[in-house]
Amino acid sequence: MFDDRSPIYHQIAESIKNDILSGELGADEQVMSTNQYAAYYRINPATAAKGFQQLVDEGVLYKRRGIGMFVSPDARDMLLAQRREHFFADVVEPMVAEARVIGIPLDDVVARIHSLKAEESA
Amino acid sequence: MSGIEIQNLTVRYPGDVTAIDDLTLKLEGGKIYGLLGRNGSGKTTLMSLIAAYRRVTEGTILVDGQEPFENEELTQHICLVRDSGDVVVDGDSVKGTLRRARRFRPYWDEEFAQRLLDTFQLPSKRGVAKLSRGQKSALGITVGLASRAPLTMLDEAYLGMDAPSRYAFYDILLEDYIENPRTIILSTHLIEEVGRLFEQVVIIDRGRLVVHDDTDSLRMRGAAVVGPAVAVDDFTTGMTILGEQRLGGTKSVTVYGEIDPDARAVAADWGLELSPVALQDLFVHLTKGDPA
Numbered sequence: 001m002f003d004d005r006s007p008i009y010h011q012i013a014e015s016i017k018n019d020i021l022s023g024e025l026g027a028d029e030q031v032m033s034t035n036q037y038a039a040y041y042r043i044n045p046a047t048a049a050k051g052f053q054q055l056v057d058e059g060v061l062y063k064r065r066g067i068g069m070f071v072s073p074d075a076r077d078m079l080l081a082q083r084r085e086h087f088f089a090d091v092v093e094p095m096v097a098e099a100r101v102i103g104i105p106l107d108d109v110v111a112r113i114h115s116l117k118a119e120e121s122a
Numbered sequence: 123m124s125g126i127e128i129q130n131l132t133v134r135y136p137g138d139v140t141a142i143d144d145l146t147l148k149l150e151g152g153k154i155y156g157l158l159g160r161n162g163s164g165k166t167t168l169m170s171l172i173a174a175y176r177r178v179t180e181g182t183i184l185v186d187g188q189e190p191f192e193n194e195e196l197t198q199h200i201c202l203v204r205d206s207g208d209v210v211v212d213g214d215s216v217k218g219t220l221r222r223a224r225r226f227r228p229y230w231d232e233e234f235a236q237r238l239l240d241t242f243q244l245p246s247k248r249g250v251a252k253l254s255r256g257q258k259s260a261l262g263i264t265v266g267l268a269s270r271a272p273l274t275m276l277d278e279a280y281l282g283m284d285a286p287s288r289y290a291f292y293d294i295l296l297e298d299y300i301e302n303p304r305t306i307i308l309s310t311h312l313i314e315e316v317g318r319l320f321e322q323v324v325i326i327d328r329g330r331l332v333v334h335d336d337t338d339s340l341r342m343r344g345a346a347v348v349g350p351a352v353a354v355d356d357f358t359t360g361m362t363i364l365g366e367q368r369l370g371g372t373k374s375v376t377v378y379g380e381i382d383p384d385a386r387a388v389a390a391d392w393g394l395e396l397s398p399v400a401l402q403d404l405f406v407h408l409t410k411g412d413p414a
Binding site: 047 | 127296300319321337338341398
């Protein structure tokens with residue numbers, strides 16, 4: 001589940017964000033408690049709490065005192081906007097750079113995108 | 123509860139051996155600590171002193187503000203399970219071992235102890251001498267956890283246990299810690315297996331403190347810089363280099379220390395890849411040198 005590439009708390013936050021993006025966690029839905037999460041994934045509860053706190057700070061989750069943590073109503077829209085903003089810088093530009101390095105003409109890349117688009121609308 | 127303050131602790135053994143060398147360390151109560159060090163680094167000596175098995179002669183150790191040695195009230199609240207068998211004794215039976223612990227341990231949970239015996243499939247009537255290496259360890263862990271001591275120390279408590287039993291141990295430890303928070307110190311060589319259970323890590327080497335930090339922060343303190351050899355060399359000049367590897371024109375240099383956002387931008391610009399280092403690798407780098 002977790003790897004060594006970034007802090008564990010960060011990976012926890014990312015995985016919950018992914019669940020929200022995929023729709024697995026809906027608006028105002030309660031998320032696992034940090035303790036449940038820690039026990040389930042075999043991590044220190046303080047580390048799990050740090051990941052959840054990051055999401056609260058970012059406005060992705062909100063706390064209800066004595067009850068638990070819930071998905072903010074606008075969390076999904078917010079995350080989608082963030083991902084869209086990063087899409088070109090994180091995905092498209094590296095892809096173009098890689099295509100150049102290995103000698104794939106950009107026209108070929110564009111043609112492939114068009115054919116994928118045609119398949120989708122077929 | 124059960125915070126530990128160690129000031130300028132030194133332990134010398136006959137023959138000019140310094141087991142602990144001017145160690146100063148403060149551990150807050152209520153966390154799970156990983157105590158890491160190579161063989162002979164002083165881990166066991168340190169835990170034995172905290173558990174009042176030995177008298178402190180140079181420096182001080184305070185547990186909850188008191189010296190543990192010959193402090194009967196305090197030592198009831200400190201439980202150390204170590205390999206050399208003071209909790210698990212050969213002449214005893216499984217049942218007898220639990221009976222002794224129950225008498226001495228004010229927070230003993232019998233139901234939990236029985237559950238642990240079941241989990242580890244320990245026959246309660248069997249003599250300790252007839253248990254396998256792994257079963258003895260499991261019995262030690264049973265006593266260590268069911269004691270619910272506010273300060274619980276497990277010194278390589280998993281020896282001889284197979285992977286499923288070890289994972290059962292980690293799961294139960296974590297679950298029980300969540301329900302009954304206390305200070306837990308685990309010494310281990312299986313860093314990859316248990317690293318994620320630690321809130322903080324303490325690394326000692328040759329009796330000296332090398333690192334005490336949050337586990338996540340420590341992991342982020344190391345980085346592997348990978349890319350074209352010339353650029354990697356340029357980038358890492360002046361940094362603390364823990365190790366390097368070269369494959370053709372590509373080089374990987376492991377550095378220790380924070381890399382600020384400016385430096386990260388430079389790395390990206392130069393086509394260098396920065397990746398965190400596994401806890402185990404950091405540990406190896408930080409403690410290598412002559413074997414003790």
